[in-house]
Structure formats: structure tokens, C-alpha cells
Amino acid sequence: MKKKLIIVTIILLGAVLLSACAGGAVRGMSWPGLATDGALVYLADGPFVYAVSLGDGREIWRYPGARDNKLVFYSPPTVTPDGLIIVGSAGTDHSLVALSPNDINPDTNAPFEEWKFTGAEDHWVAAPLVVGDKLFAVNSDGNLYILDLQDGRSSKEATVVELGGRLWSQPTTDGERVYVTSLDHSVIAVDVNTYKVVWNEDIGGAVPGSAVPTEDGSLYVGSLASQLEKFDPATGEHQPVVDAANWVWSTPSLDGDTLYFGDVDGNLYSFNTSTGNQNWKAIKPDNSETASITASPLVQDQHILVATESGSVFAVDHDGKVVWNETIGGKIYTSPIAAGELTIVAPLETEFYLAALDSNGRQVWTFTPEN
Amino acid sequence: MWDFFISIFVNVLIWIYDVVGHNFGLAIILFTILIRIVTWPLNAQQMKGAAAMQSLQSDKDWQAIQKKYAKDKEKLAQEQMRIYREKGINPFSSCLPTLIQFPIIIALYQSIIRALASTPLDLLKLSRSISLPNVSDLIPLHSKFLWMDLGRPEGIPLPFDISFLPYGFPILAIIVAITTYIQAKLTMPTSATPGDQSAAMSGMMSIYMPLLLGYFAITFASGLSVYFITSNVLGIVQYAMQGKANWHNLIPKFLQRQ
Numbered sequence: 001m002k003k004k005l006i007i008v009t010i011i012l013l014g015a016v017l018l019s020a021c022a023g024g025a026v027r028g029m030s031w032p033g034l035a036t037d038g039a040l041v042y043l044a045d046g047p048f049v050y051a052v053s054l055g056d057g058r059e060i061w062r063y064p065g066a067r068d069n070k071l072v073f074y075s076p077p078t079v080t081p082d083g084l085i086i087v088g089s090a091g092t093d094h095s096l097v098a099l100s101p102n103d104i105n106p107d108t109n110a111p112f113e114e115w116k117f118t119g120a121e122d123h124w125v126a127a128p129l130v131v132g133d134k135l136f137a138v139n140s141d142g143n144l145y146i147l148d149l150q151d152g153r154s155s156k157e158a159t160v161v162e163l164g165g166r167l168w169s170q171p172t173t174d175g176e177r178v179y180v181t182s183l184d185h186s187v188i189a190v191d192v193n194t195y196k197v198v199w200n201e202d203i204g205g206a207v208p209g210s211a212v213p214t215e216d217g218s219l220y221v222g223s224l225a226s227q228l229e230k231f232d233p234a235t236g237e238h239q240p241v242v243d244a245a246n247w248v249w250s251t252p253s254l255d256g257d258t259l260y261f262g263d264v265d266g267n268l269y270s271f272n273t274s275t276g277n278q279n280w281k282a283i284k285p286d287n288s289e290t291a292s293i294t295a296s297p298l299v300q301d302q303h304i305l306v307a308t309e310s311g312s313v314f315a316v317d318h319d320g321k322v323v324w325n326e327t328i329g330g331k332i333y334t335s336p337i338a339a340g341e342l343t344i345v346a347p348l349e350t351e352f353y354l355a356a357l358d359s360n361g362r363q364v365w366t367f368t369p370e371n
Numbered sequence: 372m373w374d375f376f377i378s379i380f381v382n383v384l385i386w387i388y389d390v391v392g393h394n395f396g397l398a399i400i401l402f403t404i405l406i407r408i409v410t411w412p413l414n415a416q417q418m419k420g421a422a423a424m425q426s427l428q429s430d431k432d433w434q435a436i437q438k439k440y441a442k443d444k445e446k447l448a449q450e451q452m453r454i455y456r457e458k459g460i461n462p463f464s465s466c467l468p469t470l471i472q473f474p475i476i477i478a479l480y481q482s483i484i485r486a487l488a489s490t491p492l493d494l495l496k497l498s499r500s501i502s503l504p505n506v507s508d509l510i511p512l513h514s515k516f517l518w519m520d521l522g523r524p525e526g527i528p529l530p531f532d533i534s535f536l537p538y539g540f541p542i543l544a545i546i547v548a549i550t551t552y553i554q555a556k557l558t559m560p561t562s563a564t565p566g567d568q569s570a571a572m573s574g575m576m577s578i579y580m581p582l583l584l585g586y587f588a589i590t591f592a593s594g595l596s597v598y599f600i601t602s603n604v605l606g607i608v609q610y611a612m613q614g615k616a617n618w619h620n621l622i623p624k625f626l627q628r629q
Contacts, residue, residue, distance in 0.1 A: 030490035074490070090490070125491065140489070166511060168491060183511045205507045208491060224507045247498060247507065264498060294495060333492070348492075 029090070031294075031333035032346045032353070033076030033127065040101065041337075041344050042085055043367075044073035045353055049087050050369060051101060051111075054339050057356060057365030063087075063099055065108025071095075076127040076170070078135075080149065084114055086135065088124020096124060096137055096145075096156075117147060117156040125168040129178065131192060136178050138167035144180055146195060161195050163188050169251065174213040174233060181207035187221050187229075189236060199236030203229050209251035209296070212259065214273050222248030222261050228271060242271055242278065249292075250335065255299040258318075262293025268306055270320060285314035285322050296335040298343065300359075307332040311347055315361060326361035373478075378500040380482035385501060388486075389509055396516025399483070399594050403601040406475060407609070414606070418615055421558070423460045430454075476595070483594035487514045487522035516597070519543070525593035541589045543596040548585035550603035555580055556620040557610055 027046030035042045040060060043050045047067045051060040064071060072091040079085060085099040095118050099111040121141040128137035135147040137158075142165050145158035165184025172179050177189040177198055183206040189198040205225025212220045219231035220241075228242035244263040252261035257274040266286050270279040284291065285306055292309040303315035303323055311332055314325040330350030337344050342356045342364060352366035383405070388398040407414075427433050432454055440447035455462055488494035488511060497510070514522045526539025555577035588596040610616040 028492075030492040123489070206494075206510055208494065224510060226507065249495070264495070292495070294491075333495070 028348060029072060030074040030125075031348055033074050033087070034334050034337050034344060034346045035077040035079055035085075035127070036337055036339040036344065037079045037083065037085075037101075038339065041339060041354065041367075042077040042079070042087075043346060043354055044075060044077055044087055045346070046073065047071060048369070049073050049077060049085070049099070050353070050367070051085075052354060052367050054342065054356075057354065057367040059367070059369060061101070061104055061109050061111055062369070063097075063110045065105065065110035072123075075124045078127045078130060078170075080130050080135075085111070086128055086137075088120075088126075088128070088137065088139070090123035090125060094118065094120045094123060094139070096120065096128070113154075115154045115156050117145065117158060119156075119158055119160075120145060122166075125166075127170040129171040129173065131173055131178065136171045136173075138163075138169075138171055138180055140166045140168065142167060142182070142184075144171070144178075144190060144195075159195055161190060161197070163190075163197070163200075168208050169210040172210050172213060174217075174219075177233060179211035179213070179219060179233070181209065181211055181221060183208065185223070185225075187211055187219075187231065187236075187238075189233065201231070201236045201238055203227070203238065205247075208249050212252050212254055214254060214257070214259075216257070216273060218273060220252055220259055220271075220273070222250065222252055224248070226263065228252065228259070228261065228269070241276060242269060244269065245282070249294040250296040253297045253299050253304070255304070260297040260299065260304050262295075262297065262306060264292040264294065266291025266293055266308060268293065268297065268304075268316060268320075270318075279318075280320040283316070283320045283322075285316055285325070286310055286312055288312075290331070292333075294333045298336045298338060300338065300343075302359075305336055305343060307334075307336050307345060309333065311350070313343070313345060313357065313361060324361050326357060326363075328355050328363075374500075376478055377481050377485060378502075380478050381486050381497070381500045382502055384482055384486050385506065385509060385512070386503060388512060389503075393509070393513055394516065395487070395512050395514060395521055395594070396519070396597055399479075399521070399597045400601045402479075403598050404605065407602065407605045410475075411609070414609060415613075418558070418610070418613065420461060422615075423458070424462065427454070427458070427460065430458075476598070479598055480591060480595050483521065483592050486512055487592075487594070488512075489522050519593045519597075521594035521597065522592050524590060525588070525596060536589075538589075543593055543600070544585045544588035547588040547596050547599045547603070548581040550600055550607070551581040551584045552577060553621065554603045554606045554610075557607060557616040557618065 033044035041052045048062045050062045053060055070091045070093040071089045075088045077085050077087040088096040097116045098114040100114045101111050103112045120139040123140050126138050128135050133150040135149055137145045144161040144163055147156050147158045165182030167182055169181050178192050180188045185202050186200055188200045191198055203223050205223035207223045209222050219233045221229045224247040226244045226246055227240040229238045230241045231238040245267050246263045246265040248263050250262055252259040259271045262268050266284050267282040269282045272279050286308040288310040290309040295307040298305040306314045309331050311330045312325050312327050315323045317323050328345055328347050330347035332347045334346040345355045352368045354367035356364040358364050384398050384402055387401050388395050391397045436450040485497055488497045514520050519525045524538045525543040526541045528539045584599050
């Protein structure tokens with residue numbers, strides 16, 4: 001009898017442990033997505049997308065109104081010029097939804113869905129890109145979906161461009177082409193009008209960040225091959241211009257003719273696109289063991305703000321010197337965003353979901369959902 | 372400690388993946404064979420222990436103490452332990468492989484999820500788990516194997532509505548349940564005495580285990596199902612090679628009587 005009990009207990013324990021592994025619509029499956037329209041901050045974090053007041057960090061609404069196990073959010077929302085909030089789910093339904101933040105359901109305190117697209121086959125990680133009246137959205141299924149924002153449909157259909165690999169970063173554009181990066185090591189240019197693939201280049205490592213077009217007509221991409229590559233946007237010809245110490249995860253941030261980017265060892269690089277040289281030798285603002293930089297640096301007037309995995313934010317001047325640093329707590333992987341006078345940070349593994357910092361790094365408010 | 376254990380699994384899986392030409396399904400199959408080889412002595416011990424426990428049921432001393440101390444459970448337990456010691460039998464030896472199996476299943480599941488890295492956080496964690504050189508060439512791993520995406524539950528679409536099955540018709544789960552049932556039946560001892568508790572328990576396990584593993588196969592990443600099927604098939608082969616497979620048990624009882 002004892003033996004029987006032991007075996008049944010083991011089986012039940014195994015089932016519970018495995019079930020725990022599978023997870024559901026829970027926070028912490030990946031790092032949250034963040035966006036702002038200047039009045040509200042939109043946080044995609046686990047089962048909900050939260051709209052939070054910039055003034056005092058108060059929750060204004062959340063979507064969906066009640067938890068739905070099919071919905072998981074961590075892709076950064078996109079705010080369209082006409083004020084819609086577009087966000088994709090990494091849950092099992094693979095939906096991309098446009099929310100109307102000014103049209104709130106009084107029963108649920110959630111915004112109404114303006115439209116929905118359910119044609120993708122995998123989860124959404126990247127924020128979509130608005131180009132005119134078109135939406136360019138990439139999915140983990142390897143497809144680029146192009147939606148018409150003005151067709152008035154509540155259930156959207158899309159033009160599908162098969163690109164391959166897992167597409168995790170927001171497409172970018174220089175007006176002529178849309179640039180898509182893939183985890184299958186490729187960088188792809190798609191004609192913005194005809195949707196034809198112009199070129200498709202392998203750079204030897206997965207690309208989890210976006211391509212950055214610069215004003216001098218070049219294109220820069222960081223990759224897990226630990227390099228920053230420079231592309232000719234017209235032809236796709238490319239060459240490495242910086243050898244990083246480790247994986248370059250984040251999308252480089254452009255400030256005039258300077259690109260700032262980090263690597264997962266915690267090094268911060270400053271690359272001059274005009275001279276083709278680094279402005280200074282890479283610095284490591286965070287000396288802790290968990291100093292990885294996966295977030296894009298945030299360029300401000302006086303500083304470049306760098307968030308690291310150790311849960312700290314560092315203000316670095318244009319000469320590569322740390323001016324101040326602030327410990328937020330938890331782990332920071334999400335790129336901080338600027339919203340008015342504030343910088344918004346979304347840490348993981350903390351009680352609060354958002355922290356707003358002033359220009360000196362002092363916390364102005366934090367946001368913790370009530371339930 | 373547990374994370375270190377997962378890291379070992381991940382590195383071995385990725386190393387095999389690289390060697391076999393970037394096929395993660397094949398890597399899981401070969402990894403399962405490796406685990407089977409490593410745990411072979413334990414499985415052999417289980418079979419030996421089960422056979423010893425089975426032979427004990429017809430032992431005269433054993434039957435005598437069952438009758439003599441039927442109403443004194445404490446004394447019965449003491450006497451049973453004495454007989455175990457005298458005959459050199461470890462009553463828990465047949466449980467050991469089951470105990471070993473569950474941490475392996477959980478570790479393998481977590482390793483598959485980590486290796487296939489379906490979220491940015493998973494991919495970052497993967498980078499910390501890998502000790503192999505030039506791994507950025509391999510990442511991300513190709514998760515497709517036959518018709519399956521090994522990082523997701525398996526199922527094939529059917530021409531009619533099966534919306535209650537979110538991933539489609541679960542062929543792999545059915546194969547998992549069938550192979551688990553066959554393995555359990557082949558290793559089930561034939562009961563010599565009526566009311567034999569050991570045989571009753573084996574009979575119960577041959578029903579519950581296929582259902583449980585079938586449920587896991589429907590719910591979890593299909594890479595785990597590949598592990599279950601490979602492990603079951605290897606188990607059946609192992610029993611057959613050692614001449615322990617009880618093929619008679621596969622025949623339904625009503626046919627056995629005829």
C-alpha cells in the first residue's frame with residue numbers, strides 16, 4: 001500500500017511540476033513592451049496591456065477587462081497617428097488588435113477593439129510599423145503582414161510576404177524600403193510600395209534588434225554574431241564595422257551621426273557613422289555580474305541613458321563618462337522611453353511594473369496594478 | 372543546482388543537434404537513447420527487483436507471515452522487512468527508475484523550452500546556459516521536425532471542427548499513450564496469487580500512466596512526446612532483449628480464455 005502511495009504521489013508531483021513549467025498568461029514569460037503617446041504610458045506585460053497616467057502613475061484602463069488565458073502580451077504597443085493602440089498577443093490565439101483608448105467600455109473599463117487581425121500563425125514579439133495608411137507587422141511565423149489601416153474592416157485581412165525565420169523586431173523604413181531582421185541571421189529589404197523583397201542578406205548571427213537607417217543613406221544592424229554591420233540599403237552589400245565583445249541584442253540608438261549600442265556583456269559602444277570609427281573605447285557602466293544590456297540606449301539632450309540587467313539605469317555623457325546611476329531594482333531588459341520630462345522604465349522581478357524617473361534619475365512615481 | 376543540471380542537458384542537446392546536421396528532433400531521439408544507456412543499470416535493477424518481489428508472492432515464509440500477522444500490521448511490517456533482508460531484496464528498487472524518470476522528464480522539458488527559446492527572455496537565458504564554442508552560428512535552433520514544431524504541442528488540422536483541441540488532432544499523444552500502455556503491459560507480472568497487491572498495482576499503472584503521459588503530450592511541447600515515444604520503444608526493446616517481455620499480456624483477457 002505504501003509503495004502504491006509513493007508512486008501515485010510521484011506521478012502527481014511530476015504532473016504539478018510540469019504544469020508549472022508550461023505556464024499560462026503569466027507575467028515574466030518575457031520582458032514587457034513599452035510605448036507612450038505623450039499622455040499615457042502603455043505597458044504590455046503578461047496577461048494585460050495597461051494604460052497608465054504619465055502625471056501620477058495611476059492605472060487608467062487595462063485590456064482585456066478580465067484575464068484571458070489565450071492572451072499574453074510583451075510586444076511593445078504601437079501608437080498610430082490617429083491614436084489607436086496596436087498590440088499583438090504572444091498567447092495561443094496570435095491576435096493583433098487595435099484598441100481605441102478614447103472609447104472605454106464602462107462595464108469592463110477596457111477599451112473597445114477597433115479591429116482585430118487573427119491571420120498569423122505564431123506569437124507577436126515585435127511592435128508593428130505604421131507607414132502612411134499601411135501597417136507592417138512581423139510575426140514569429142516568419143511572415144510580414146501588411147494591413148490597410150483605412151479599409152474600415154473590423155476583422156482585418158493582410159497581404160502576406162513570406163520572409164522566414166522568427167521575426168522579433170520592429171520593421172524600420174527609410175521611405176523606400178521596409179527593413180526586416182530575422183533570427184534566421186538575415187536582414188531583408190522589402191519595397192514599401194510593391195512589397196517585393198529587394199534583397200535578403202545573411203550576416204552570420206540572429207538579429208533580435210531592428211535595422212537603423214541613418215541620414216547619410218546607410219543602414220546599421222547589430223547581431224548575435226557580436227558585430228555591428230553597415231549596409232548599403234539599395235543593394236544589401238554589407239560589412240562589419242564594429243566587433244563587439246559579445247552578442248549585440250539591442251537596436252542601436254541614433255544621435256546625429258553617432259550610434260550607441262550595448263552588448264550582453266554590459267559594454268556600451270559609441271560609433272561615429274561619418275568617420276567609421278568608435279568615438280571612445282567601449283565602456284562598461286555597470287560592474288555587477290548581471291550587467292547585460294539588451295535595452296536600446298535612450299538618447300537625451302545631455303546624456304545617454306543605459307538600463308542594465310542588474311536593475312540599474314546609468315546616465316552616460318557624450319564622452320563616455322557615467323554621470324549618475326540609479327538602482328531601480330529587479331532586472332531591466334526593456335528599452336526605457338522618454339515621455340515629456342520623465343523617463344519610464346519597466347523592470348522585471350519587482351513588485352512595481354513601472355518606474356518614472358526625472359532628469360536626475362530620481363523616482364517620481366512607480367506603478368503597481370491593484371490586482 | 373537545478374539550473375546547472377538543465378544547462379548540462381541543454382549543452383548536450385545542442386551539441387548533438389550540431390553533430391546531426393541541425394535536426395532537433397533527431398537530437399532529442401539520440402539524447403533519449405543516451406539517457407536510456409546511462410539509466411540502463413537502474414532499469415535492469417528495476418526488472419530484477421520486480422521479479423524478486425513477484426517470486427516472493429509464492430514464497431512459503433512470505434505467505435505464512437501474511438496469514439499469521441494478518442491482524443497485526445506493525446508486526447507484519449517487521450517480518451516483511453526481515454524477509455527482505457534475508458533474501459537481499461530492496462522493496463523500493465523497482466520504484467527507483469520511476470523516481471529517476473520524473474526529474475529527467477521535467478529537466479528535459481525545461482531544456483527543450485530553453486533550447487528552442489520561443490521568447491526573448493528564453494533566448495537570453497539560453498545564451499547563459501551554453502558552454503559550446505561558436506554557438507551563435509547555431510542559434511536559433513530549428514524547431515521543425517517532420518510535421519511538428521517541437522517547442523509547441525502537436526496536432527494536425529482536420530477538415531471538421533475540433534476547436535476543443537486547440538492544436539488540432541493529437542496523433543503524437545495517441546502514439547505516446549499506446550506505446551506507454553504496451554510497455555506497461557509487457558512488464559506487468561502475471562499474478563500467481565489471488566488478491567496479489569503487486570499485480571493489482573501494475574494493472575492500475577498500465578491504465579493511469581498512458582493517460583497521464585498522453586495528457587502531457589497534448590498539453591506540452593511536442594519535443595517531450597518525442598522523448599516519451601523513443602523512451603517507450605527503447606524500454607520495450609530492452610525488455611524484449613532480456614527476455615522479460617510478457618507478450619501474453621497484450622492479448623485481451625477474453626481472448627486469453629478461449
